[in-house]
Amino acid sequence: MRNTRRIIAGATAGLILCAGAAVSARAGEPATVTYPASTQNIANPERGFYKHTETHYRADGSGYTPLSAQTLAGYREQGVTQVLRVFYLEKFASEPTLDQEYLDLVKADLDTAREAGVSVITRFAYAQGGDFPYSPPYGDAPLETVLAHIEQLEPVFHEYADVIPLVQQGFIGLWGEGYYTDHFAADPANPGVVTEADWRKRNAVVAALLAAVPDERMVAARTMFSKQQFTGTSQPLEEPFDGSDAARIGHHNDCFLASPDDFGTFLSNPLSLDQEYLEAETRYLPMGGETCAVNAPRSEWASASAEMARYHYSYLNRDYNTDVLDSWGADGLAETQRRLGYRFVATESTVTAKDDGSTQIWVGVRNDGWAAPYAERQARLVLTNGSTSHTVEFESDADVRTWAAGESVELTATVDGLPAGEYQVHLAIPAAQEAVADDPRFAIQLANEGTWDAQTGLNDLGQTVTVE
Numbered sequence: 001m002r003n004t005r006r007i008i009a010g011a012t013a014g015l016i017l018c019a020g021a022a023v024s025a026r027a028g029e030p031a032t033v034t035y036p037a038s039t040q041n042i043a044n045p046e047r048g049f050y051k052h053t054e055t056h057y058r059a060d061g062s063g064y065t066p067l068s069a070q071t072l073a074g075y076r077e078q079g080v081t082q083v084l085r086v087f088y089l090e091k092f093a094s095e096p097t098l099d100q101e102y103l104d105l106v107k108a109d110l111d112t113a114r115e116a117g118v119s120v121i122t123r124f125a126y127a128q129g130g131d132f133p134y135s136p137p138y139g140d141a142p143l144e145t146v147l148a149h150i151e152q153l154e155p156v157f158h159e160y161a162d163v164i165p166l167v168q169q170g171f172i173g174l175w176g177e178g179y180y181t182d183h184f185a186a187d188p189a190n191p192g193v194v195t196e197a198d199w200r201k202r203n204a205v206v207a208a209l210l211a212a213v214p215d216e217r218m219v220a221a222r223t224m225f226s227k228q229q230f231t232g233t234s235q236p237l238e239e240p241f242d243g244s245d246a247a248r249i250g251h252h253n254d255c256f257l258a259s260p261d262d263f264g265t266f267l268s269n270p271l272s273l274d275q276e277y278l279e280a281e282t283r284y285l286p287m288g289g290e291t292c293a294v295n296a297p298r299s300e301w302a303s304a305s306a307e308m309a310r311y312h313y314s315y316l317n318r319d320y321n322t323d324v325l326d327s328w329g330a331d332g333l334a335e336t337q338r339r340l341g342y343r344f345v346a347t348e349s350t351v352t353a354k355d356d357g358s359t360q361i362w363v364g365v366r367n368d369g370w371a372a373p374y375a376e377r378q379a380r381l382v383l384t385n386g387s388t389s390h391t392v393e394f395e396s397d398a399d400v401r402t403w404a405a406g407e408s409v410e411l412t413a414t415v416d417g418l419p420a421g422e423y424q425v426h427l428a429i430p431a432a433q434e435a436v437a438d439d440p441r442f443a444i445q446l447a448n449e450g451t452w453d454a455q456t457g458l459n460d461l462g463q464t465v466t467v468e
């Protein structure tokens with residue numbers, strides 16, 4: 001005869017969770033907890049408003065402004081968990097070798113970000129524009145130099161994969177946006193004309209970046225057409241998360257809402273082809289950027305919010321263009337801050353003791369954000385008993401990249417074989433990278449009242465399981 005442990009579900013059926021509320025139920029009865037949603041901005045990783053930062057390295061070695069730990073800490077206090085860092089490589093536009101002093105400065109910035117609990121969306125470029133109109137020479141680097149620099153940056157991308165969630169394509173043209181370029185258009189004075197030979201060179205840069213960036217991280221293209229040129233198809237991604245090149249190239253738009261085609265971001269004829277493509281792609285791939293010009297009524301809140309939802313925006317520059325952003329009003333900005341990226345709300349959980357001595361735990365979660373997470377993370381249960389803890393895997397749907405915007409998931413796990421004791425039940429969604437897997441600042445917090453433990457990075461489900 002099987003020697004089973006008696007498992008008692010904790011909490012009162014139908015209980016609405018408040019901080020510290022967990023009441024034992026009669027043995028063998030399902031115990032259900034429902035969770036009130038929070039209305040606050042949640043400072044979760046890899047989502048939300050970002051702050052723009054940039055630094056330079058000129059021919060004489062001047063211009064490098066390190067990231068400030070104090071400034072980054074201030075951003076976190078504002079609920080901002082990420083910066084865009086544009087590294088300008090002016091000194092190296094005609095030099096194939098990045099000197100060690102420069103690489104050490106880049107690594108020091110990333111160390112500072114890691115210590116501050118802030119992610120760094122990363123872009124490298126060689127030049128930025130002055131007053132419009134722009135004219136050649138622009139100051140970017142030829143293909144051979146770009147490829148050499150990417151090769152030297154590969155160890156940095158790997159060492160700091162925990163704080164570099166995304167690498168924007170960069171390198172080509174002013175600001176690294178691929179347009180005003182000395183070397184990747186046949187006639188620099190007419191940069192809108194890109195030949196097949198030019199596309200081969202551009203594609204070589206994308207291929208080098210994909211090879212240099214760790215497999216679990218992505219590259220973001222500036223236009224849909226540039227990705228289509230690389231993949232050879234205008235059909236949107238059909239097999240997400242399979243590690244293919246197509247599944248690792250996301251998008252960014254640095255002139256969001258500025259004109260009908262966002263100043264050359266949408267290039268198809270009709271524009272709806274690119275729009276439909278982007279809508280489909282960003283269900284699984286990162287999307288973000290910044291606004292750059294007032295274009296009423298499209299740049300106003302009603303249209304802007306609808307487009308951020310349609311294109312599954314995960315991140316947006318908080319400081320540019322302020323004329324556009326301010327037109328959304330305080331309520332619009334607050335909603336944008338809450339809904340950029342994912343926003344996971346626990347709705348209900350049920351714990352049921354089984355006749356065979358095991359227990360089943362069911363958790364419902366809804367995504368109220370505009371996007372799913374674009375980086376792989378596995379949700380799991382953590383059962384704690386004093387200083388000891390046990391991890392329990394969900395039977396399915398644990399990859400949070402599949403928790404789509406506006407949809408709900410049902411998570412089920414079976415607990416068996418635990419030592420006798422009383423266990424508190426938590427939902428954990430830690431970072432996948434070992435360097436920060438135990439850092440609660442890189443874990444995902446539920447958008448609920450009274451569930452988050454900022455010291456452990458666990459979400460308390462208000463359920464107890466007693467094994468006798």
